[in-house]
Each structure stands twice: as structure tokens, then as C-alpha cells.
Amino acid sequence: MWQLWVVETLRRALAYGTPLLLGTLGEIYTERSGILNLGVEGMMILGAFVGFITTFVTKNPWLGFLFGALVGGAASLIHGFLSINLRVTQVVSGLALTLFGLGLTGVLGRGWEGQPLKVSLSEFSVPFLNRIPILGDIVFTEQNMLVYIGLGLALLLWWLLFKTSWGITVRSVGEDPATADALGINVSLVRYGCTFIGGFLAGLGGAYLSIVYRPSWTQGMTAGMGWIVIALTIFSLWHPLIAVGGAYIFGSLFYLSFRLQPWVSPELLTIMPYLFTILAPILLNANRKLRRRMGAPGALGLPYSREEE
């Protein structure tokens, strides 16, 4: 009986957690290179809006994903320019991006609200793999393509970050840009690239929301998901695989806050996901090896300039 519960919960968590996962993976890369981008909410909603109208007009969800992601990436470059070249306070630049994204989509999107989207991604089951007991039911049954893309990206980005020299480059730029610079690494280029990845994936996550999760457009439809992404980035210790866990556990708790209502007070249930995000690091902290990793990338949020150091 409880196995059915676990399966159903996790299956839903995968669907809800995918935009969270995509956004978190992107922000991990951005922050690993030393840039703090609080504009995730703005980039997500830009992606949602552009993705929606692209899919609406072209009837092709993949074009919608592409353009939504590209617009998110482009928006992040504004933050990148301000943070890297002009070296402004990154917290505020990100906030400005969020506000601007929310406002612009709210204003431009007025005429699109309530329009039904007739094309979306269909859910499907992977033929062989869905026979695997439990795991098969959760992951390989009735999920849409983007869930798999999310999982795949997590693996790919983890491998890139920790098993390749390119990943070392990114991490060194975030830890100690002066040394990286001295070693001949183009700090600005790496940071721009990672910021773009962050915006691209956030836009993709947003497009997923408006094309797949809830095929429609309404102003403010991201409803704070961008902020959860920022929290999950820290929660996952800037590690793509832990991000998978974080996103899906958050999604599970979110789903359970409805499923468990007949037995637990609804108000307590709504707090669960947020409480978890704070308390789980306490448990993680008990592990000495993980505790060493608890700190943020050394140069996170600090502008770098050759002349100053």
C-alpha cells in the first residue's frame, strides 16, 4: 500500500520538480563561477512568456523551449554585463532583473492571458525500462520528455563540473579569480558563459511551466519558483546531483501537502517543504566530509578586476 504512495508521490514530484531542477542546475553553474544571480524569477517568467507565445504561434513546443531558454539567457547577460564589466552589487542587479522580468511580461502578456494552448508535450512511458519495479513506475511511466532531459542534464553537468578540466576552470574562477587569472584563464568569459547557462536553463524551466506543466499564460505564473531555485542552489551545496535530490524532495513534499490533508493539519503541511529546506542542511552538517563543503564558492558575489587585486 505504502509502495503505491511512494510511487505516486515521486512520479508527481518529478513533474513538478523539473523546472526547479533546471533552474537550480543553471544557478549552480552561475554561482560556481562566482556570480550571484537573484534574477532567476525574472528569467523564468520571461522564458515562460516567450515559450508560450512561440508555441502558440508555431504550434511546436520545442521551438517554444528553445526561444524561452534563449530569452532567459539573453536577460541574464544584462546581469552579467552589470556584474562583470560594471561590477555593481550583484544582489541588487539580480533583483532588478526579477522585477523587470515580472513587470515586462505582465504588461506585454495582457492579451495572451487565458488563451488555451492546444499543443504540448505528451507523456509517454519508456518501453523496457518501465518494467523495473518501483523505479520504473516512478521514472519511466507517463513522464514527459523534459523530465528526462532534466535528469540527463543533471548527470551531464555534474560530470562536466567535477570530472573535466573545464569544470575545474569554472570552479577555480569562482573560488579564487586572481589565481585563475594569473594562470591565464579569461575570468570574464567563463563568468559570462556560466551566467548565460544559468539564464538559459532558468528560461527553459519557465517555458516548461507554461508549455507542459500548465499549458497557459498568466502574469506572475512562476509564483516564486525562482526564489525556491535560489534556496535549492545553496541547499544542494552547489552540486548538481544533490540538486536532483533537493528538487525532487521539495516536489514530493509539495505534493504531499495535499495528499496528507485528511490526516495532518493543512497549515502544518504547507510549511513542510520550506522547513525541510532549512532543516536538512542541519542533518547534512553532521557529516564531517560534507561540512567542509558547506561554504559557498570563495568569490561568490564579489566583482573581480585585475587592477584591484
Place this chain on the structure above:
Amino acid sequence: MGWLRIEKRTNPSAKAVFGVSILSIFLAFFVIGFIFLGYGINPFKVYLELFIETVGNIYGITQIIWQSIPLLLCGVGLLLAFKASFWNIGAEGQLLMGAVAATWAALFSGLPDFLLIPAVFICGFIGGAVWGLLSTFLRARFRINEVITTLMMNYIAMNIVLYLIHGPWKGEEMRGFAYTNQFPKAAWLPTIGISDIHWPTLLIGLAAVAFVYLIISRTRLGYEVKVVGQSPKAARYAGISYFKTIFLVMIISGGFAGLAGAGEVCGVHHMLRHPDQVSLGYGYTGIIVAWLARGNPPAAILTSLLFGAIYAAGDVLQLSFGLPFQIVNVFTGLILFFLISSDTLVKYRISIQRREG
């Protein structure tokens, strides 16, 4: 970075900062004029109407002031926290918990009437400070980043308020809707004339500015805050306790946000209601107010008024010109972008460096 040469300016004058800021705001207005054109509205008509409705008449000015009171309190507290590099994103939750504590004092504490107003402020301060300290504790004991704890505590605070107004604190007079009863009149803050400006909170806000200013410039704590903010390592070498400093800072920062919450429920609403109604994003906007003041407490008065004016402007744009309500975010975003960019002009001297041959 070959073609753009950026050197730090040693001492940006206050005049320069102010002048560049004003210029940025004008630039933002200029750009947003194009959006008005896109809607077929004459931008100059808009500018005129904005001017008349916000600063052009006494009524508009009162609207600006009462909305800037919570921004001032949150902003000046956040200013201190940011100086210590403690990224308190949780002013929103601290404000709400201050409101909760003040509500308790007003409705359930059973205190005699003449004590109610001091009580709501004291309780508000405590509520906000305690809420802020929880995040600080998690940082001190478990090394959990404060961005994540303060942010999550905002959501938890919102849900606590929702729980209270739907459950144990729901008012019998409210026909089952989710509000507490109205506070007894003794807990209503007095306002200036028929305006909405609840002046006790305003005075407290101004006192808070003076308080933070004195701390930063005259006390040992202020010195410690500055060192801690620059580098925790340097602080340790100087014998400064990082966590003691942060604790004190967050008591103040959280407490001030709590005072703002108390001011809102006792001065504006006279009851506890839905969290999105109690705080119109004051905790988040406070971050921007604090940053714009550039570490200078008296400047927070100006920046909080600026945002009060932006809110008021948003109302005018909506009502008189039929623009969607999100236009105020476009406005704010643009102003911020220009202010941030111009910040560079002030802090650094930019010159185009010709490539050597």
C-alpha cells in the same frame, strides 16, 4: 577587458552620487516613455499627471509618506545587516512576525489601554528580532547560509499568519472571513489629520535612522560591523567575535522590521489580515532601499520616499491611463538598472583605452 579601463575613484562626493542618481531616474523616465507611446499615450501627459498626483498636491504627498514608513524601518535595519555582509533576505518574514506579536499584544494580552501602544511596538520589535535571530542561530551553529534560511523563514512566517487568521485568531465579527477582530481603539495608532500617516511609527523610523547612524559612526560595535563586513578573517585577527557582532546586528535588523510590522497592523489595518495585504513586499523592497542608501542611514529616508513615490506613481498609471498593474515593476526595474549602472560612473572612472599598437 582590453578597451574599457576602469579605475576606482578614491572619494566619490555625496553631491556626485546624488546628481548621478537623479540623472538615472530621469533616464528611466525617458525610456519608459517609449512604452507609453507603444500604448498610444502621450508620455508628457503621463509625466504631468504623475507629477500632479504624487508630489503636486498635499494628498499625493501623504500617500507617499505612509507607504514609505515601513520601507524606512526595514531599509535602515537592512542597511546595518548589509554593512556586516549578512544578507538578510528575510525582512518580509520579520515584519510579519512583528505584526503577529503586535496583534497578540493588542487583542490577547489583556493589558490596560494606556499600555497598549508601547506594548505593540515592544512586542513587534521582539517578534521581528526573534525571527531574525533564528536564521542567525542556524548560521552560527550549523553554518547554514543566511540567504536560504531567511528566505525560507519568509514563507514559514506567511503560513503562520495564514494559520492564525483562519484558525485560532479568526474574529467573530468578521462573518467567517479570514481576519482577526479589529483592534481595540486604544491600540490604534494616531494619524496626522485625515491622512493615513501613522506618525508614531514615522518618528520611530526617524529615531531608528539616528540610532543606526550613531552606531556606525560612533560606537565600537559600528567599527566591528564594518570590519566583519569587509572580511570575517580580518575580524578574527582583530579579536572581534564574528557571531556576537552578527547577533547584535540581526536583533536590530529583525527588530526594526518587526516594528514596521507593528506599525502596519496598528496604524493602517487595525487588524491582522492576509500576509500579502499586511506587507506589500516591503521586506524585499527594503533591500533595494537599503542598497540605494549606499550605507548612509540618513539617505535611507530619501530612498524610502523614492519608493513610496514609485508605488504612488504605479497607482496613477493604472487608474488614469489604464495600464496593467505590472507596469510599476517595469518602472522599478528600469530605475534600478539605470541607478546601478550609473553607480559605476560614480564609483569608478571609466575611460576608453586606446589599444597599444
Place this chain on the structure above:
Amino acid sequence: MKKAVLLFVCLLFLFTGAICLEAQDKLKVGFIYVGPIGDMGWTNAHDNARKIVEKTFPWVETVYQEAVPEAKVEGVIDRMIRREQCDVVFTTSFGFWEGTVAAAKKYPDKIFAHCSGFMRAPNLANYMADFYQLYYLNGLMAGALTKSNKIGYVGAFPIPEVKRHIDAFTIGVKEVNPKAEVNVRWIEAWFDPAKAKEATNSLVDAGCDVFAFTEDSDTVVQVAAENGFPVFGHYSPMYNSAPDYVVSGQLVHWELFYLDFLSKVYSGYYTSKNLENVDYWGLLKEGSVEVGAKFGMTVNPKWKSRLGSTYDLVMKRIEQMKNPQVVFDPFTGPIYSRKGKMVVGSGERADYGHLLSIEYAVKGVVGAWPGEPK
């Protein structure tokens, strides 16, 4: 020459008459909304009604402001009256009562009407349209359509208005299908598509196969349709969101009230002195509300045969409730709360005050019910 003078005089007369007609005030009306007009619920319906009013009455000019926080209502009203010269202001949310009452006192010669409010004044009227009869009718249909005997309901906030609707819905379900139960999940928001989606998912996983809801979007419709289950729309015509699965729903005609009220203001029947007892409570009889998947479609033809004899019952009940004597009411006793207490006596009909303050859950409701009386 005489003819020319006559023509001139006629034209002059017409001209001044036209000016007088112009000068005989266009009625300027302000609407204050609590949410964005782009949702598919409450605010959207009021705004649609506003547009109909503007189209119908050439002597009306409207302005509106959306997403107004409750604390700022008085300020918005001030601006509407001073700057926009509004003569009439409608405030469309319970939470606006403080500001509306204060404004009514401040401007004793302007006219105000507060939706879903209960405080009145010589220049302040109340109005409301309620859905409980529609939910009852939907319940009849849901009870007939369910195969698993589990019906899902996604609720916004546990306040009397929503509880009244869920109770009416369940009364309808039980009348047709005593074995069925209504599973409630609360999302603690009026508009939150993500929560609505996951709440519906949790109901689907719990075995529900028919759905109704109170939320300002068509998310529940989408999710139900995705899973192949029948669903009842809410507040807006949601037929187009899922033409194969939306069986019926609840619809509203706010314009009926606005047109009536404004024409009475314009003709001078309503003044700023005599509104003390004006309280509109619009139900099926008044035509303020309509049951259907979209305007004019009471039951989705695709589902008519599946309803069987219940279809005729539904039609009969509609006639009974539209009858000027209101021959039938869902809240006719004996009605028991799910805790076993008799809340409406045998043969009695719940009155207005009772309906407005319902906190109990009737037998058949399953799930959390915050604020449930003993």
C-alpha cells in the same frame, strides 16, 4: 428667409439640446478590483460585466484599477472621485469594507456599492451573487457520473462562502448517490495553478473520478481532462478549455446587477440618501447566476445521455429554483453535519443568516475542514 430662420432655430435647439444632454452628466463609474482582470475568476467576471455596461449604456463612462491592496482602497477611491470625477464607485471584495465605509462617510453625496459586504449607509449599498444553488445542481450531476463514488473538490480557503458551496455540492451528490463521498483538498489561495494542479493530482491518486473546484483558473479542468475525467467549470465559461470533459459549471452575470443599479442611479431612483436598505442577493431566480459549461449550455451535450434520469431532475430543480416562490432550496432540512449534529431542522429551510455563516461540513464530506465546529 423665414424657412432659413426656422431651420436655424431648430438646429440651435437641437444643438443646445445635444449639449444639455452632454452636460446632463455622463455617469462616471469607478470599479475597484482585488485581483488581476486576467484571471478566469472573480475579477475577470466583474470586468466583463463592466465592459458590457459600457457597451449597453452610452451615458456611462468607466475607469478601473486592478490588484488593489486592501489598505489602499481609500486612496484609490479618493483619486477616482477627485481626479477622475467618479459619481459611483463599486468595490468588489469583502476586504475593501473599511475603505469603502470610510469613503462613503467622506463623500456623502457620492454613491458606493460594496460587493459581498454587509455594512451599509445612506450612500452605500451591498450586492452579491451566490453559487450555492449551482453547486447543488452540479452535485446532482457529479453524483450520477461518478463510478468510483469518490468525487474530488479543490477548495480555496475554508471560509463560509466556500464551505457553503462544498456543502451544497455534497447535498446534491448525496441526493442522487447516497454512497458517494466528496474529497476536499485546500490550497489556501484564490489563484495558484501549481497548487491546484498538485491538489487535483492528489485527488486523482486517491481515486476520485469527478471534479469540481473553487480556484480562479482552469487548471483543475486541464488536469481532469488530461486524466479523462468529467469536471465542472468555475466562475468563467470553461467549456473551451476541455470541450470533451467539462460537463457543466457555475457562471455569473454581474452585469445584471450593474445595469440595474446604474440605471436606477441615472434615473434618480437611487440617490446618495436612500441606499441604506439596498442589498442585492442574486440567485437563479434573479438571473444573476447560471449553471452551465458556458453561457447558454446548461449541460454539455456529450454528457447528457450519461446523466440519464438525473438530467431531468436537474432541469426540474432549475425550474423550481427559478420559480418566483422559490419552490425548492438545497438547504432544506433535515440536514446533518458530518459530526452528527442536526444543523437544519426537518422541513425547515436555512435562512440568509445561516447560509452566510456556515462553518460545518455536511455528511459525505471527507478531508480536512479547518474551523469545523464540534
